[in-house]
Amino acid sequence: MDALFAPVVENAAKGAPVELVSRAVLKAMEAPRPKARYPLSPMWLLAWMVPTRWVDRLLAKKLALSPRRTS
Structure with a gap:
């Protein structure tokens, strides 16, 4: 979990x-078929x-997460 929060803390001032x-989240919530990403920059x-x-x-x-394997 530290790998997830470290970039958040480092980039908090640049967020x-x-x-x-909020607009991006609302747009995703109201969309009948939401996109995978809503670019903010x-x-x-x-x-x-x-x-x-x-x-x-x-x-x-980049976040040192291992991919999920489905079998």
């Missing part, structure tokens, strides 16, 4: 404004150019 995050627009699973793997690797 997105509450209003922006221009950097995340680049993530739309690659498949969702690739981004998931990159984030998991």
